[in-house]
Amino acid sequence: MIKCPDCKKLICKKATFCGSCAKKGKRNPNYINGLKHKPRFCIDCNKKVSTTRTTKLPKRCRSCDNKLRWSNLQYKKGISLKISSKAKKRLKIPENNPMFGKIGHLHPNWIENLNREYPVEWTKTFKERIRFRDNYICQECEEHEIKNKQKLCVHHIDYDKKNLDINNLISLCISCLMKTNYNRDYWLVYFTYVTNQEIKLEEVVI
Known part of the structure; x- marks a missing residue:
């Protein structure tokens, strides 16, 4: 001792x-x-606030402080401008862009033997008819065109751009349309089922 x-x-x-x-x-x-x-506690969530690494006595914990900071539009705008300016400078050099030179068959989403030509009947008026039929609502996420602040895309269910059968066309927002570029077999079966169910429902109503 x-x-x-x-x-x-x-x-x-x-x-x-x-x-x-x-x-x-x-x-x-x-x-x-x-x-x-004395031990300090966050004024928002009441968690204990660390005071050992700073000369100032914080009122909020780090998590609540970050939430408050990001709720400030001027702070977010300032950060986004800094990031975008850095990104623009970097991407001004084409070789720095990860997609540089990836055109046609070099693109990661390229699919062999896919028909990429639209028929003459594929017009703005024709696409508007499909949107009108679907009540200007995305048939996947059910968001209205007005809420998305952009026109809905008209998607070919069987991915054949020459097939303009109205039962082969469906209205999707841009976000849901991007999903259909992957797992095509799944989306083909899924939207075929959805459209068939709608057709049966219309027949019952009639």
Whole structure:
């Protein structure tokens, strides 16, 4: 047994100070600039706030502080402008673009023997008829065209661009249309089933 250098209490050999002296002055985990601060709690979520790495006493935890900061439109705009300006500078050099030179069969989404020509009947008026039939609602996510703030795309269910059968066409928002570029067999079966169910429902109503 040895004595604590501060209060002279007996302590074990492994300890430097006794339990109470070990938390005094600079040895206290909340010691900052000669002051001992009481534990602080976030004013939003009531979690304990760390004060050991800063000279300022924070009111919020890091998570709540980030939420508040990103809710500020000016802060978000400033960050996005910084990022976009850096990205623009980088992409001004064509070779820096990851898709540089990937045209035609070099593109990762290229599909061999896919018909890429639209017939003459494929017009804006024709596509508008399909959107009108679908009530200007995406047939996958059910979001209205007005909410998406852009016209719905008209998708060929069987991926044959020459097949203009109205039962082979369906209205999709751009986000849902992008999904159909992958797992094509799944989307073919899925939308075929959806359109068949709608046709049966119309026949019952009639």
